[in-house]
Amino acid sequence: MSQSKPLHLIIESALMAAHEPLSLQDIANLFDEKKPSKNQIKKAIEELNLSYKKNSFEVILVASGYRIQIKNGFDTWLSKLNKQSSTRYSKAFLETLVIIAYKQPVTRGDIEEIRGVTVNPQIIRNLIEFEWIKVVGHKESPGKPELLATTKKFLDYFNLTSLSDLPPPGEMEVQ
């Protein structure tokens, strides 16, 4: 009976739960059979936006697809959010950042392989939010994992003009 949800609610749940914008194709791909047409999806999104008139959020279209975003006018309160999440200062945070900086472009899988532990998605999200890293593409391998790289903002923050100003990988033995 879970098969009987209305299209607009399925789209709503997907936009809400996705951590990145969803293209029309992404949305169509949620369905195994009876895939909705792009027009049907667009219509459902319009419907959703109408129903969000009295909410604080809306569906908007950005370069890579649709996402749910908070409407303007809430910054006063929201700027106080997430001020200090413990993950930001952790060893895991630094190590993840450092691996992206030195080995870029890397996938999460690469980071996991190097560190030997699962990557905390929160850390990646934080790094993207600071605009220290960004997704520069997708690797051609199963699941098309995202390729992460550092940004100019990252260099600015550490007062570097280019990555080659980073401390050299150093005199660690070459195995």
Add this chain to the structure above:
Amino acid sequence: MSQSKPLHLIIESALMAAHEPLSLQDIANLFDEKKPSKNQIKKAIEELNLSYKKNSFEVILVASGYRIQIKNGFDTWLSKLNKQSSTRYSKAFLETLVIIAYKQPVTRGDIEEIRGVTVNPQIIRNLIEFEWIKVVGHKESPGKPELLATTKKFLDYFNLTSLSDLPPPGEMEVQ
């Protein structure tokens, strides 16, 4: 003019934008002056949930606070969203976690005694990295082993509000 948003919408936007559950205190802290009382916040959250009757999401309470999550019945479609997040945990991982959860605070030695095998340090590292467990002290015994306990994040992950929501150890004493 941004000062004139209704309380429930401010809460809604905060719950949407936060990456972590928000406690009543967190929500109250969004306001500089005229902080709403905890009761007012609770009421506003109830209001929100009423207004979400026809939506795919709802506000729920987990260990570290309130969060918005998708209602049951959408997993068919949403499971296609997060390609890499449906991690399967090994038996060893789950057993270690469960022993920490039910017997906390425990040392590695305690876990080894119960499981009859050496604890894989990788598993402990992973659990600490997820912030599902943490070191809460050291046992006053030779080597001063670390005492491990679960965190609120662990409860959040499994949709629990407190340790007492864990399934009871059960009557397996004597079958």
Add this chain to the structure above:
Amino acid sequence: MLDTNKNNLIILNGTTITDIPDDLFIPPDALRVILEQFEGPLDLLLYLIKKQNIDVVDIPILPITNQYVEYINLMQQMHFELASDYLVMASTLAEIKSKMLVPNENDEDEEDDPRANLIKRLMEYQKYKELSLKLDDAPRLNRDTFVVSGILAKFERKDDAPSIDLSQLELAFQEVLRRAEIFASHNIQSETLSVRERMSLILDSIKENGTIKFIDCFTHKEGKMGAIVTFLAILEMVKESLIDIIQNEDYSMIYLQSSAS
């Protein structure tokens, strides 16, 4: 393969069992798989007990010990690297067995059942094993529950970033390196950081523009070194299957595009 002792009669709860359970016969190549299924000696023991439909509290030490030892022997015959925990358990079982065979005449107390400690451990372990199965089924984030988050609206986030200085980064990197051989000898020489950086820049440009012209990756200003860096970056990306190089006919424009597109 397995040294079956069919002549040994085993008496369980008053019933005579003449056959070793079928699941003791293991094709040799499946042995590794089977051992990996067990989380240790207690798990293996529980399995042996369960297969016979016996209560843990009634654990028949003799047959169970025999079966257990057969497993261990088999594994050793196969030169299987066996965790020492398994051997410890084998000797514990042997000890219990010998105590059972030579009953202590001084006391008939049930309290002094030589199995008592083992039974207690088995029950304890069984309890957690079952709980872990329950936990595995519990609603779990991103599998059963989906949280609404990650909505990156255009907020001004002030002093949001943590304060970290460069030396911390360096330390973190040293630490990482100590644990992993990321800069193995084959790439430490050829692949400088400026190449990695250039790879990111070109990928980003491909992401923004779809397909880009090969020549647009080079700028006059950077001179020969810049050109070399760019060229190495492109080669490296082709090698890592991150991009494809396209040229429709000889001497025509060369384009770069993502392999994933």
